Structures are given as structure tokens and as C-alpha cells.
Amino acid sequence: MSNLQANKISKIFKDNKAFIAFLTAGDPSLDKTEEFILAIEKAGADLVEIGIPFSDPIAEGPVIQEANERALSVGTTTDKIFMMVRRVRQKTAIPLVFLTYINPIFVYGIDRFFKACQESGINGIIIPDLPFEEKGEVLDVAKTYGVDVITLIAPTSKDRIQTLAKEATGFIYLVSSMGVTGVRSEIKTDLKSMIDDIRQVSDTPVAVGFGISDPDQAKAIAKIANGVIVGSAIVKIIAEYGDNASDSLYNYVKSMKKAIS
Amino acid sequence: MSKGKYGVHGGQYIPETLMNAIIELEAAYEHYKNDKDFQDELTELLNEYAGRPSRLYYAKKMTEDLGGAKIYLKREDLNHTGSHKINNVLGQALLAKKMGKTRLIAETGAGQHGVATATAAALMGFECEIFMGKEDTDRQALNVFRMELLGARVHVVTSGTMTLKDAVNETMREWTKRVEDTHYVLGSVMGPHPFPEMVRDFQSVISKEARQQILEKEGKLPNVVIACVGGGSNAMGAFYNFIPDKEVKLIGCEAAGKGVDTALTAATIAKGSLGIFHGMKSYFCQDEFGQIAPVYSISAGLDYPGIGPEHANLHDTKRAEYVAITDDEAVNAFEYLSKTEGIIPAIESAHAIAYAMVLAPKMKKDEIIIVNVSGRGDKDVAAIARYKGENIYE
Numbered sequence: 001m002s003n004l005q006a007n008k009i010s011k012i013f014k015d016n017k018a019f020i021a022f023l024t025a026g027d028p029s030l031d032k033t034e035e036f037i038l039a040i041e042k043a044g045a046d047l048v049e050i051g052i053p054f055s056d057p058i059a060e061g062p063v064i065q066e067a068n069e070r071a072l073s074v075g076t077t078t079d080k081i082f083m084m085v086r087r088v089r090q091k092t093a094i095p096l097v098f099l100t101y102i103n104p105i106f107v108y109g110i111d112r113f114f115k116a117c118q119e120s121g122i123n124g125i126i127i128p129d130l131p132f133e134e135k136g137e138v139l140d141v142a143k144t145y146g147v148d149v150i151t152l153i154a155p156t157s158k159d160r161i162q163t164l165a166k167e168a169t170g171f172i173y174l175v176s177s178m179g180v181t182g183v184r185s186e187i188k189t190d191l192k193s194m195i196d197d198i199r200q201v202s203d204t205p206v207a208v209g210f211g212i213s214d215p216d217q218a219k220a221i222a223k224i225a226n227g228v229i230v231g232s233a234i235v236k237i238i239a240e241y242g243d244n245a246s247d248s249l250y251n252y253v254k255s256m257k258k259a260i261s
Numbered sequence: 262m263s264k265g266k267y268g269v270h271g272g273q274y275i276p277e278t279l280m281n282a283i284i285e286l287e288a289a290y291e292h293y294k295n296d297k298d299f300q301d302e303l304t305e306l307l308n309e310y311a312g313r314p315s316r317l318y319y320a321k322k323m324t325e326d327l328g329g330a331k332i333y334l335k336r337e338d339l340n341h342t343g344s345h346k347i348n349n350v351l352g353q354a355l356l357a358k359k360m361g362k363t364r365l366i367a368e369t370g371a372g373q374h375g376v377a378t379a380t381a382a383a384l385m386g387f388e389c390e391i392f393m394g395k396e397d398t399d400r401q402a403l404n405v406f407r408m409e410l411l412g413a414r415v416h417v418v419t420s421g422t423m424t425l426k427d428a429v430n431e432t433m434r435e436w437t438k439r440v441e442d443t444h445y446v447l448g449s450v451m452g453p454h455p456f457p458e459m460v461r462d463f464q465s466v467i468s469k470e471a472r473q474q475i476l477e478k479e480g481k482l483p484n485v486v487i488a489c490v491g492g493g494s495n496a497m498g499a500f501y502n503f504i505p506d507k508e509v510k511l512i513g514c515e516a517a518g519k520g521v522d523t524a525l526t527a528a529t530i531a532k533g534s535l536g537i538f539h540g541m542k543s544y545f546c547q548d549e550f551g552q553i554a555p556v557y558s559i560s561a562g563l564d565y566p567g568i569g570p571e572h573a574n575l576h577d578t579k580r581a582e583y584v585a586i587t588d589d590e591a592v593n594a595f596e597y598l599s600k601t602e603g604i605i606p607a608i609e610s611a612h613a614i615a616y617a618m619v620l621a622p623k624m625k626k627d628e629i630i631i632v633n634v635s636g637r638g639d640k641d642v643a644a645i646a647r648y649k650g651e652n653i654y655e
Contacts, residue, residue, distance in 0.1 A: 055552040056421060056538065058433050059276050065420055078550050102274055102537045107551030129540075131280050133273055134263055137537075154278040156440060164277070175278065179438035 003089040006121045009148060009170045012046040012095060013205035017260040018171075018227030019044065019218075020207055021234055021253055022099065024051040024067035026076025028242050030084040036238065039246040041094045043253035049126065049229070052081055052100035059128035061182030063232040066239065078108050082116045089121035097124040097150065097170075102137065110138055114145040124148035124170045132164055153198070154178075155189045165202040172198060174225065176210045182232050184211030192224050215259030222260035230256060265454020268577050270570030273453040275540045278437045286444075287455045289360045294462065299359065306351045307466065310384065311341045313348075315467070317474035317631070323601050323621075330484065330624035332617055335471050335633045337495065338606060344636030345464060345495040346377035350446055352463035354381035357444035364388040364439070367446040368432040370397055370425035370491065371562035371609065372404025373636055374448030379413035381446075389413040392431045395423040397561045400644055422555045425491070425565045429539055449492025450569035453540030457569050464498025471631055472502050479629060485510045485620065488633040489612040490583065491527070491563035493572045495635035500581060510582070512620075513572060514612040516558030517585035527556035529568040530576055530583035536567075543573040559588040559648065562609040562636075586612040592648055594618055595638060607636030608645065 012018045021040045025033050037048050053071035057064065085096065098117065105113045105127065117125070125147055130137060135149065142149050148170030153161055155178055165172060174194060176187045195206055208221045209229030218228045237252055238245045264287075265271045273283060293299040307313040316336040324332045337345040357365060365387045369375030375391040382389035391408050395417050398405050408415050416435075421427040429452075436445045447456045450464070468486070475483055486503055488496035490513035503509040519525035521532055526546075533544035538553060546554040546566040558564045575581035591608055594615035599605045606614055610633070617632045624630070638645075646653040 056426065056430050058430050058539075059437070061434075062420075069421075072552065103545075103547070103553070104551040106537050107534070107547065107549070128276050129274050129537075131273065131275060131277050133280070136263065152277045154276070154280075156278050156281050158281060160277075160281065178278065178440070180434050 003086065003121050004093045006089070006123050007093045007095050009047065009095045009123050010205070013171065013226045016046065017222040018046040018207060019253065019257045019260060020047045020049060020227055020229040021045045022049040022051060022229065022231035023234055023238060024053055024064065024071050025081045025084065026053060026071030026074060027067040027235070027238055028070060029074055030076060030080055032243055034084050034088055035246055036249055037088050038091060039250045040253050041092050043250045044257035045094070045253050046227070047095045047097060049097045049099045049231070050081070050085070052078060052098055052104055054101045054104055057101065059180055061180040061232060063235050063239070064181050067235045078104055082120050085120040085122060095123040096121065097126060098122055099126040102127050102130045105138065110141050114141050114147050117147045118145035122147060124150050126150045126152065126173060128152065132160070153194065161194060161197045162201045165198040165204065168202055168204040171205045171207050171227065173229065174206050174208045176208050176212065181210055183213040187211055187217065191221070195224055215255055218256050219259045228260055265458060267571045267574035270541065270543045270573040271454060271457060272542050273540060274537050274542070275453045276437060279440065282436070282440045283453055285360070289356060290455050290459050293356055293359060299355065303352055303355055306355065307348065311347045311351060312339065313466065314470045315339055317471055317478065319478070320602050323598070326601060327618060327621040329621040329626065330628040330630045331626070332621055333475065333483070333629065333631045334604070335467060335499065335631055337467060338604070338610065338634045338637035342373070342377045342380050343639065344373040344377065344607065345467060345498060346374045346448060347380070348466055348498065349448065349460050349463040349494060350374070350377040350381045353444065353446045353459070354385050354387065357387070358385055360444065362442055362444040364443040365446050366390045366392070366432055366435055366443055367448060368425065368428035369393050369448065370428065370564060371560065371607070372397065372401040372408070372640065373562060375408050375413070375415070376404055376411070378446045379408040379411035382413060383411045390416060390435070392416045392418050392428045392435065394418045394425060394428045397424060401561055401640055404640055425561065426553065449494040450497040450571060451492040451539060451541060451567060457541065457571055460494050461497045461501060461571060464494050465501040467495065467498035467633060468500060468502035471499065475629065475631060482506050482509050483629040483631045484624065485512060485630045487512045487514065487613045487617050487630060489514045489563060489609045489635060490568060490572060491516065491565045491609065492567070493569040495633055497569060497571060499633040500575070504580060511575070511580065512616060513581055513583045514586045514616045515583055516560055516563035516612060517587045518557040518559070520587055521585045525557040527558040527564050527566065528585040529566065531585045538567060541570045543570045544568055559591060560608040560612065562607070563612065584616055586615045590615040592645060595641070595645055604634065605638035605642070606634050607638050608641040610635045611638070
């Protein structure tokens, strides 16, 4: 069976509030990751972020750190993840974006990595420890292979917001809160004014992530942004139900998508 | 534009959340490093509070016993808080004060950097939180209490391998949570720019003094300078002012642990490969997929899977040489210096002493070695006793 042509990232934001789901590849196994991605898609997710586990994920809170450890402990490697993505790509056209740290990419070989992204049908990549100043490390190669390097904008970005937004492609990942990933009861950042700043220089869709877990939060954010990103809440479901998480994931994603629609 | 490069190494590979803090730090450091009042204040602190300049001591008995080169010991162990760490900490704490920060956070391995940071925080009135791997709070329990005594809060890090690398991860995570009022006092010549440059500058007082002291005592430069290397701050400090003196050989001693051919090692130059981690491009112990390897050394301070970017470049350009010293060799040197000179070195520094013991007998009697004794060994006594099979706990 041949790969399906991946849908473009921009398409999911057209007249639609996008729901973006994150999970860690290989947690609890790559076969299950494949199954979960399809369940999440069926529930209405518009894009799936696939985490390539890293030994030292400095931007992650305990929930995703533990998912990284579980995935690595069962022997998950970058090569095996690419094979899993190829299998997924035969079954769905949903945009897929990797999230990983710069070291696994750099050590794999930047050209080899992005070439494999293109071949397996990956649309974009999020690299939390690659700021604007160091983007040159991957940008040209990623472009050559048609992979968007997603721009992250943080509550502390302030005077940098417009510089960052101007060069953004795919979508902008707006970090809702200070600190690491993880569920939060309240988001205090003035996201509206940050999005206004972005809009002065860029039409690139803005999706908000970090700390979002329940439908009410998602609904509020969808009013001002183009999409909502949920990671830790999904990884928590996988941690709780393990191999049998598909139904719970389906129900959760469905309720979140409904809340923002 | 990538900044803070040493050859291909260095850079600023950190989350966007920290970028403005790093830019602010860089601007403040650029300003104050050339500010006479700041430098005078720092020198005053180093001299009156930390007890500088540190002695350059001629180890006569050791020299005679080994029968080769003359051995001088740069006594950073005599500094207040017992190691070279205070040089950097006083510099960074003073800078943080000027920047209006009210809280210091830091990682620590052996506890020496944590103790130094807690000390500076007490002196200058900062709130202070220290992150230390569980593995290390167990082997350096006394230092944990020492930090608490100084008013710091110690967080036991239980993620990953529970050692220095994980303490750095956790301190970085903490910084992204609260960056406005907080300065991260990075303890070594590593991390994102400007840390490798700034920490090296603050530590370079070691070689600035040593160079002058040896010229006064011997009327010539040393043939060799030896220092131990984990992240590499005492070595960078001991090497820096000798780098332009091409005839002076610079040797860094990494921790081989149980041996470089075993998995239980922390010898980054011997075993590592190029990678990007903890904010910098440099050499790291890692696997073929870029997963950082668990490392091991008897010394908590050298138990780190990377090395500062300037060292990586000194290695690439062959200006410095890096050798690996095993636990056994270090413990032997620890006992040797204690018995021969009545100086108990930190187990980290014992790695440098061990190589001097190898090298000195092969050199001529009119040649000179300077060994940087980066810290004192009181903290290691119980652990070394256990290593020797004695059932002693602190």
C-alpha cells in the first residue's frame, strides 16, 4: 500500500478551530501509538504531534517526562518511529508533526532526518530547544524536504514576538504559560494581546498549548486563537489505561473537539 | 545569529521562554565586565571574603618522592567554602544583584557549587534554591545540610539518572517557571552563551594569579598545567591565561570511572561525540540516536556526560590534551597527597593529582608542573572510606 498524500497544515485552520493532540511515540509501544493516532483522528483531531522521546526533555513536566522514559525503556528509536509513521501514513492524510529536541535530530544527521520526514509523510517539526537564533541549524534542510519548522512564542517573548512571527510557517505554537508542559487549572497570560501583536505582522494560524486540559479552557482559547494543543492530558490517559487507552482517548478528543467547534 | 561560538561548539540552544532572560544577562555582563566599580567590588569580595589570592604551594615532598618535575599546587581548596566554585558564584551573584534579581537557583553535583551559591546568597541577601540529584544527596549528605544551614532550600531531583545532568535539567525547568526575579547561577563553563564565557572569566583569576606567582617563584613559566574536568570550570580557569603561552602544555583530566572501555565512565572527550544539549554544541556521551548516556564516576562533581564548549574547541585545535583517570587512580592519589603533603584534596582534584603522579617522574628536574587543587576533600572522606570497604557514614 502506498502512502497517502498528507493534507497541508494550513488546510486544517480554514474555517475551523483546530484541535491538535500530542502523544509520545512508543508509549507504551509503537504499535499502540499507531492505533492511538488513528483513534484520535477518528474522534475529530485535526493534527497529531508525535513526540520522539528524548532522555532529557527539559521543556517537559513530569507527565511527559515519564512518557519519554516509558517509551525509551521499551527500545523506541528514531528509526522505528519513522517506520511507524510510514504505516500510519498508509491509513490517514491527517497532518503529522514531530516534537523532539535538537540532539536526536542533530545526531541522526540533519539531512538524513528531514529526508526521512519527507519520505514518511511528516509535515512539520517542533523543537523546543532550538530558538530563533539557532534555527539556521535545520531551517534550509527542513525547507528542502518540505517540513515546516514550527515557531514557538512564549509569554516572555515580548519584544521578540513580531520578529519570530514574521518568519513563521505552518502554524505558530503560542506557549500559554511559564514553565514546563503540564495541566494547569488557570492560564493567566494575556494571550489576546500577544495574538494581536502577531496578527500585525503575520497571517500564520496560531495554536495555543501548555496547560490546557478541559473543554471549558479549550472553548475560551478557541475564541481568540485558531487552534488548541493538548499534550499532558492525553499522555495522562495513556499512562492510566496503557494498551487499552483507545476508547478513552477517542471519547476525550471528541469532547474537546466538540467544545471548540 | 548564533552567538558564543568556540570553533563549531557553543551557541544558545534553549527554549524561547528563556531567550529574553539570556539576552538580558548577556547585555548586563557585557556592561559590567568592563565596569571598574563592578570589578573593584568583585576583587574586594574575592580577597576579603573568599580569601584570595590562593597560594601556589611548592609540594617539595611529592616532588622529591616522584623524582622528576617540580610540582606546584594551586590551592583553590583553601578558598572560603573549600573550592574554586566561589570565584564564579561571587561574580554571578554580584551581577545578579546589579540586575535587580532577588532569587538565585543553581544545580550542584558534589555540592560544592551549591554550597558556594548558598553562601553568596546568604551574604548578599538572595532567596536561594539548589537542585541536586538524589544519587548525590545520598553520597554528599553533609553538603545538603550545609546548604540548608546557609538558608537555601535543597530540592532532591529524582528524574532521569538522578545525578548532575538531571540537576541541570531541573534547574533549567525551574528557571522557565520563574525567570523575572531569578538568576540561574550555572556552576560550570557550559550551558548557553554567555555562561561559558562568563564563568571562564570569573574563574580565570586562578591562572592570572598562578602565572604571576610562578614567574615570581621560578622566573619562568611552567611546562605543564593540570586540572580535572567535568563541565570544566576549574580547568578553564587554570588554563585560560596560559593559552597564549604556546610552550605551556595544558592537560585536562576526565573521570574514567571504572575505565573508558566500560559503560561506567564519564570520560566525554575519550568516549563522546558531537551533540547539542544543555544549551550548547559540544561533545557528549550519548548513543547513536542522540540519547544522552548515563555516566558514572566516583566523583559526583565529574559525573557529567558533557564538557564545556571551549574545552571541546581546545581539544579540536589540540591546544589542550585530555586524559582519562579511573576511580582507582583517583582514590590512590587522594590518599597519596594526604599522606605525602598533609593535604586532603577533593576526589575531583585527585584526578589531576593522579596524572601529575604519572607525568612528573617522566619529566626533568628543572621542569615545572602546576596542578590545580580545585577543592578540599573533607566532603569525600566518608565516601572514600566506604570505597575502601570501611563502614563509615557521615
